[in-house]
Amino acid sequence: MITIDPTTLGSHFESREAEEKWDRRWSEAGVYRWDPAAAGQPFVVDTPPPTVSGSLHVGHVFSYTHTDVIARHRRMLGQPVFYPMGWDDNGLPTERRVQNYFHVRCETHVPPEPGLQLPMADDATRKQPPRKVSRANFIELCLALTREDEQAFKSLWQRLALSVDWSLEYSTIDERARRIAQLSFLDLWKKGHVYNLEAPTMWDVDFRTAVAQAEVEDRPVRGAFHDIRFGVEGTQRSFVISTTRPELLPACVGVAAHPEDERYKDLFGKRAVTPLFRVPVRIFPTTLADPEKGTGILMVCTFGDATDVQWWREEQLPLRQVIGPDGRLAGVRFGTEAFPSLDPQAAQDFYGHLADCSVKEAQKRIVELLRDPAGSAAGDGQAPLQGEPRPLEHPVKFFEKGDRPLEFITTRQWFVRLMDKKERLIEAGERIQWHPEFMRARYRNWTENLQIDWCISRQRYFGVPFPVWYPVDQDGRVRHDRPILAEQKDLPVDPTSQLPPGFTESQRDQKGGFTGENDVFDTWFTSSLTPQIASGWWLRPEAHQKLFPMDLRPQSHEIIRTWAFYTIAKALLHEDQIPWKHVGISGWVLDPDRKKMSKSKGNVLTPMHLLDSYGSDAVRYWSAGAKLGVDTAFDEKVLKVGKRLVLKLFNASKLVLSMSGPDLPPSRPLDLGFLTRLRELVERASRQMDGFEFATALDEIERFFWGSFTDSYAELVKGRARAEDDPEGRGSAVNALQIGLKALLRLFAPFLPYITEECWSWGYAAHEGQPSIHRAPWPTVAELSGFAGGGADFAAAVAALQAVHRAKTQAGASVGRQVAFLRLAASPA
RNA sequence: GGGCGGUUAGCUCAGCGGUAGAGCAUCGGUCUUACACACCGGUGGCCACAGGUUCGAAUCCUGUACCGCCCACCA
Numbered sequence: 001m002i003t004i005d006p007t008t009l010g011s012h013f014e015s016r017e018a019e020e021k022w023d024r025r026w027s028e029a030g031v032y033r034w035d036p037a038a039a040g041q042p043f044v045v046d047t048p049p050p051t052v053s054g055s056l057h058v059g060h061v062f063s064y065t066h067t068d069v070i071a072r073h074r075r076m077l078g079q080p081v082f083y084p085m086g087w088d089d090n091g092l093p094t095e096r097r098v099q100n101y102f103h104v105r106c107e108t109h110v111p112p113e114p115g116l117q118l119p120m121a122d123d124a125t126r127k128q129p130p131r132k133v134s135r136a137n138f139i140e141l142c143l144a145l146t147r148e149d150e151q152a153f154k155s156l157w158q159r160l161a162l163s164v165d166w167s168l169e170y171s172t173i174d175e176r177a178r179r180i181a182q183l184s185f186l187d188l189w190k191k192g193h194v195y196n197l198e199a200p201t202m203w204d205v206d207f208r209t210a211v212a213q214a215e216v217e218d219r220p221v222r223g224a225f226h227d228i229r230f231g232v233e234g235t236q237r238s239f240v241i242s243t244t245r246p247e248l249l250p251a252c253v254g255v256a257a258h259p260e261d262e263r264y265k266d267l268f269g270k271r272a273v274t275p276l277f278r279v280p281v282r283i284f285p286t287t288l289a290d291p292e293k294g295t296g297i298l299m300v301c302t303f304g305d306a307t308d309v310q311w312w313r314e315e316q317l318p319l320r321q322v323i324g325p326d327g328r329l330a331g332v333r334f335g336t337e338a339f340p341s342l343d344p345q346a347a348q349d350f351y352g353h354l355a356d357c358s359v360k361e362a363q364k365r366i367v368e369l370l371r372d373p374a375g376s377a378a379g380d381g382q383a384p385l386q387g388e389p390r391p392l393e394h395p396v397k398f399f400e401k402g403d404r405p406l407e408f409i410t411t412r413q414w415f416v417r418l419m420d421k422k423e424r425l426i427e428a429g430e431r432i433q434w435h436p437e438f439m440r441a442r443y444r445n446w447t448e449n450l451q452i453d454w455c456i457s458r459q460r461y462f463g464v465p466f467p468v469w470y471p472v473d474q475d476g477r478v479r480h481d482r483p484i485l486a487e488q489k490d491l492p493v494d495p496t497s498q499l500p501p502g503f504t505e506s507q508r509d510q511k512g513g514f515t516g517e518n519d520v521f522d523t524w525f526t527s528s529l530t531p532q533i534a535s536g537w538w539l540r541p542e543a544h545q546k547l548f549p550m551d552l553r554p555q556s557h558e559i560i561r562t563w564a565f566y567t568i569a570k571a572l573l574h575e576d577q578i579p580w581k582h583v584g585i586s587g588w589v590l591d592p593d594r595k596k597m598s599k600s601k602g603n604v605l606t607p608m609h610l611l612d613s614y615g616s617d618a619v620r621y622w623s624a625g626a627k628l629g630v631d632t633a634f635d636e637k638v639l640k641v642g643k644r645l646v647l648k649l650f651n652a653s654k655l656v657l658s659m660s661g662p663d664l665p666p667s668r669p670l671d672l673g674f675l676t677r678l679r680e681l682v683e684r685a686s687r688q689m690d691g692f693e694f695a696t697a698l699d700e701i702e703r704f705f706w707g708s709f710t711d712s713y714a715e716l717v718k719g720r721a722r723a724e725d726d727p728e729g730r731g732s733a734v735n736a737l738q739i740g741l742k743a744l745l746r747l748f749a750p751f752l753p754y755i756t757e758e759c760w761s762w763g764y765a766a767h768e769g770q771p772s773i774h775r776a777p778w779p780t781v782a783e784l785s786g787f788a789g790g791g792a793d794f795a796a797a798v799a800a801l802q803a804v805h806r807a808k809t810q811a812g813a814s815v816g817r818q819v820a821f822l823r824l825a826a827s828p829a
Numbered sequence: 830g831g832g833c834g835g836u837u838a839g840c841u842c843a844g845c846g847g848u849a850g851a852g853c854a855u856c857g858g859u860c861u862u863a864c865a866c867a868c869c870g871g872u873g874g875c876c877a878c879a880g881g882u883u884c885g886a887a888u889c890c891u892g893u894a895c896c897g898c899c900c901a902c903c904a
Binding site: 009218221223225241242243244245256288289290293294295296297298299300301304305306307308310394395396397405436438439441442444445446449451557558560561588590592594596625626627629630631632633635637638640641643644647648650651652653654655656658695696699702703710711714715718802805806808809810811812813814815816817 | 831832833834835840841842843851852853854857858859860861863864866867868869870871896897898899900901902903904
C-alpha cells in the first residue's frame with residue numbers, strides 16, 4: 001500500500017506546466033530511447049516523414065497520435081520500441097519555396113560556390129532576375145530553409161508527446177538518405193530492374209519534368225468537340241472526325257475506327273489526308289475505337305493521350321512531335337521526311353500561325369484556320385471545320401501538383417521495371433496485414449491496374465541525383481546505353497560536379513569524354529526507402545537485420561498507390577521481402593461540414609491553439625477516439641470531454657492516494673467484485689490494443705473508469721476507506737482502490753501521457769520502482785488473477801446505489817442526505 | 830464505367846444475429862470533506878429504402894437511393 005502525505009498532492013492541474021515538466025524529464029531520462037542491445041522482440045515503426053514545407057494542421061496531430069498510442073502500448077508490453085522521425089524535404093514543394101524565398105533559380109551547370117549563404121530576398125532583389133546557383137548550393141539553401149520548418153514540426157510533435165527517439169532523426173535529402181537512395185539504384189541496376197529509354201512520357205509543361213502514373217490525377221475540364229473533315233487520298237471522299245484537341249492536327253500520324261464499323265470499313269488500308277497540312281496518314285482498324293463516341297472515327301496524334309502512344313507503338317506510326325517540353329508548339333518544317341505534305345508550302349503557311357503558341361492559343365488559332373475553305377483536304381471547297389465546336393466536360397490528366405494538362409512528350413527517362421512483377425506485388429500485399437482490412441483492396445486495385453513501368457527520373461534539382469555518367473563517343477554522341485555507375489564506396493555522388501572513375505574534369509562534355517546525368521530521382525524513389533534509411537540497410541547490416549521487415553507503417557489512404565506501393569516494390573526488388581507486417585491507415589480529419597480540410601478551401605485548422613486551450617492530453621483523446629480508416633469530422637466538443645477526463649483522473653487519483661489504512665489485501669466481496677470487473681476490462685482492452693483497435697479500447701477504459709470506478713465503486717467504498725472502526729474493511733478498500741487506480745492509470749497512459757505520468761509520480765513511481773509510467777508494464781490479467789468472485793455483489797451494490805440516488809433525486813434531496821431506512825431485497829429474476 | 834467505404838437519438842459516433850447504446854445538446858434536481866471544469870435523474874430512434882434467409886435481423890444475403898473515397902483509353 002502506498003502511503004503519502006496528502007498535502008503533497010496538487011490542488012489543481014495546469015496542463016501546460018505539466019507538459020513542459022514531463023517533456024524535459026522524459027528527455028533527460030531517455031524514456032523513449034531505442035536500445036539496440038535490449039532483449040525482446042522489437043517493435044519497429046516506419047514513421048511517415050511529414051512534408052516540412054507544408055503547413056501544420058489537425059490532420060497531422062490526428063494520425064501521428066494514432067501511431068504514438070500504438071508505440072506506447074508496445075513499449076509498456078516490454079518491447080524495445082524503434083520509433084524514428086524523418087522529414088520529407090526532398091522535392092518540388094521545397095524547391096518552389098526556396099526559389100521564392102531567396103529569389104534564386106537552380107542551374108545545373110553553374111559552378112558551386114562553397115559556403116554560399118543568402119538572406120531572404122528583399123523587394124529590391126526581387127526586381128532583379130533571379131540569381132543562378134549551382135545544384136550543390138541550391139540544395140544547401142533548401143536545407144537551410146527546411147531546417148526551420150522541421151523545428152516547427154518538432155516542437156509540435158514534442159508538445160503532442162510523440163514518444164519518438166529523437167536521436168533517430170533523418171531527412172529525405174540528408175547524406176544518409178542520398179546514399180541509401182543511390183545504393184538502391186545501383187542494386188536495381190545490378191539486378192536488371194532499371195533501364196533508360198527514349199519514349200513518350202507524361203510530362204508537366206510548367207515544371208518541365210516527367211511524372212509517373214502514380215502522380216497523375218484526372219480533373220474535369222471544359223473543352224469542345226471540333227468536327228473536322230479529312231480527305232481520303234486519291235478519291236473525292238471525305239469523313240469527319242470529332243476531336244477535343246484540334247491543335248494536334250499537325251501531329252496527326254494516323255486515323256482509326258472500329259473494325260466492324262460499316263461506315264468506315266472500306267477506308268482501312270487507304271490513306272487519309274489531313275486538312276490544312278495535307279499530310280497523308282494511314283487509316284487502320286482498332287477495337288479500341290468506340291463507334292458511339294464522336295463520329296466513330298478518330299485521329300491518332302503524337303501524342304494526345306495514352307491510347308495514341310499505344311497505337312503509335314502497335315502500328316509503328318511515325319513520330320510528329322509538335323508540342324515541346326515548354327508546352328508550346330515547336331518550329332517544324334513541312335515537306336520533310338518527318339512532316340511530309342502534299343502541299344508543303346501551304347502547310348508551312350498554316351503552321352506559321354501556330355508555331356511558338358501555347359497549346360491553348362494554338363487551339364484558338366487553328367479553329368480559325370479550319371474555317372478557311374482553302375484548308376480543305378477533301379477538295380470540295382468547304383471549310384474543314386463543320387459547324388461550331390460543341391462544348392463538353394471531360395476528364396483530363398494532370399500532374400497532381402500541376403496547373404496545366406499533361407502532355408506526352410518523347411524524352412529519355414529512367415524506369416523501374418514493374419509491369420512484369422504485378423503478380424508478385426499483389427502477392428506481397430496479401431502477406432501484409434492492413435488496418436482496416438478493406439484498405440488492402442485499394443492496394444490490389446491499383447497494382448492490378450498499373451499501366452506503365454515506374455518513371456523515376458525528374459528534370460528537377462532538389463532531389464537525389466542519379467549516380468550515373470555516360471560516355472561521349474568520338475562523334476559526340478552520348479552513349480545512354482552504356483551508363484557509367486558510381487562506385488558504392490563513393491556514394492553519395494553528384495555527377496554534375498563529381499567525376500566518374502578514370503576521367504578528368506577536362507573530359508566533361510567532350511568527345512571521347514563523359515557527361516553527367518542531370519536528372520534527379522522521383523521523390524518517391526527516396527521516400528520508398530524510409531525503412532532502409534531508418535535502419536541503415538547496407539551501412540549497418542546488423543541493425544537492419546534486427547529492424548527489417550518493420551512492424552508498422554502508418555499512413556493515409558490517398559498515398560497507398562505511391563508511398564505504400566513503392567515501398568513494397570522496393571522491399572521486394574531489393575530483398576524479396578515485405579517491408580512491414582502491418583499497415584495502419586488513418587482517416588482524414590474533415591471540417592464540421594464533412595469536407596476534407598485543404599489549404600485551398602481555407603478550412604484548415606491549426607493545432608497549436610487547440611493544444612493551448614485544451615491541453616495535449618485532450619487533443620490526443622480526440623485523436624485516439626477515431627478508429628483506423630475512418631474519416632472524422634472535427635468536433636471541438638470532444639476536446640472538452642477530453643479535458644474533463646484529464647481533470648477527473650487528477651481528482652480521482654488525488655482521492656485514492658490520499659487514503660490510507662492497514663495494509664491488508666482486498667477481501668470484501670464488493671472489493672473483489674470490482675477487481676474482477678477490472679480484470680475483465682484489462683482482458684478486453686489488451687486484446688483490442690493488440691489488434692490496433694485503440695479507439696475501442698479507449699472507449700471501454702473510459703466507460704469503466706467513469707461508470708464503474710469514479711461514479712460507483714469509489715462512491716460505494718470511500719466511507720469504508722476512511723472508517724476508524726473497521727480496520728480490515730478499510731485496508732481491503734484502500735488497497736482495492738489503489739490497485740484499481742494503478743491499473744487504470746496504466747491503461748490510460750498510451751492515450752493521456754501527461755496526466756497519467758503526473759498521477760503516477762505521486763506514489764506509484766517510487767512504490768513500483770518505475771519512475772515513468774510509460775516504462776511500467778501494461779496491466780495484465782495475471783496480476784489481477786488473485787482476486788476472484790464478487791461480480792454479483794458488485795452489480796447488486798451498484799444497482800442499490802442507483803436506486804438510492806433515484807429516490808433522492810425524486811425527492812429533490814441532496815445526494816449527501818443521510819438515508820434513515822434502507823431495505824434491500826433480491827429482485828425477481 | 831470498375832472497386833471500396835458510409836447511411837443508427839438534434840450533433841459526433843459505437844454496436845455488426847438475441848429485449849436499441851455513449852458522449853454532447855436538451856429538460857429537471859443536487860454545493861455531496863476528490864472533482865459544481867462535478868454529481869443525480871429524465872426526454873429523445875420504423876437503426877436510408879425494398880425484398881429475402883432465420884424461431885429471431887440495425888447486425889447476414891440481394892437489390893435501390895443518396896454521401897464520400899480510390900481507380901479507369903482525355904477521340
